[in-house]
Amino acid sequence: MLVWCMDSVALLPCVLIIWSSAAFIASYIFAVLEGHVVPFIPYISDTGTCIPESGLFGFMISVTAVLGAATMYVRYKIIQAQNVRISFLNYWFNLASFLIGVIGCIGMGIVASFQETSVTAVHDVGALLTFICGVAYIFLQSLITFKACPQWSNKGICYIRMTISVISVIAIFPMIICASFDGMKMYHCEAGEEPSPYHQASAACEWIVAFGFVTFFLTYIKEFQAISLKISTEIHDDF
Template structure:
């Protein structure tokens, strides 16, 4: 399921890239490379998610954790860049309220990623196994909570694209190829 999610995430990022490219060609508001760099960073995050799906935590822990770190860090950078793009395209292509929501999600995710990484480092690699009698480390709990905050931030952020995507037709994408 994670592999499918990674592919759908990459597809969503590409559609968003094309939408911004078309909008920017109609009324320039952004350096063309900024949109492309944002896409590349998002794709790297999706590749990290593919690594997470391919290497189980119980078998190849270091590779799995590296993939998770890439997913979260590059994913947060992607949504921050997309928030900047949203503000730059406002008010012609986005409503200010949408921009504020996107930036709020980006900031919350950015704030959660630091304690997630720090707490996971303090717990130590490979110590996430729990026995029924064993009490979880507060660092493990904090890391897990922050991980879920970032994950829900990604899902919520992608949901803000619905309105942008609703007005698109495939013909629009062929015009700028």
């Protein structure tokens, strides 16, 4: 018998949650031990800026982006299949949510590929795409969950997802505003002055949003247990 988290395609969000959490925590631990960041609430990107943790951060975040996109695709197909049985949602709403989520994953790939101190402008654009599109994705998915109730979801999961979404939406505004007040300063590996209150407030909000994503995908596991995903291959006659 399979472990509960490995039933059907439930393994996918489970691996995403474990891997992404490990990526954030491992990079933070390495950066603190190497003395590259202050232990109290650095930016997530700050923990993956310097060698050797930059390599670990880049690799693990890149894999997280791929796992995130795959999980979103499965969720998109689930909603599509449910909507065929009992129509409750416009097709384009589901597609738009999926595409926004994928753009967020692309932004995460940009963050992983362009370190904060190498190509700062590109890194910042990637970070904004990740967080803005990520928050938009989970908010849209929360609305979809409400629309799917009671046929395909229950009130409990509706309120849990919406609560996570609202907290993430609220946190993203001070994250961006405080970062702009701080001047979007480039992080330096050398020891220097302590981060400003704006910097730490923005970083705290960033961690809240990041683990908001992790918690949101956690709610997918039970739903994915009821799904089987098949890949079919057809060879055309003119091959």
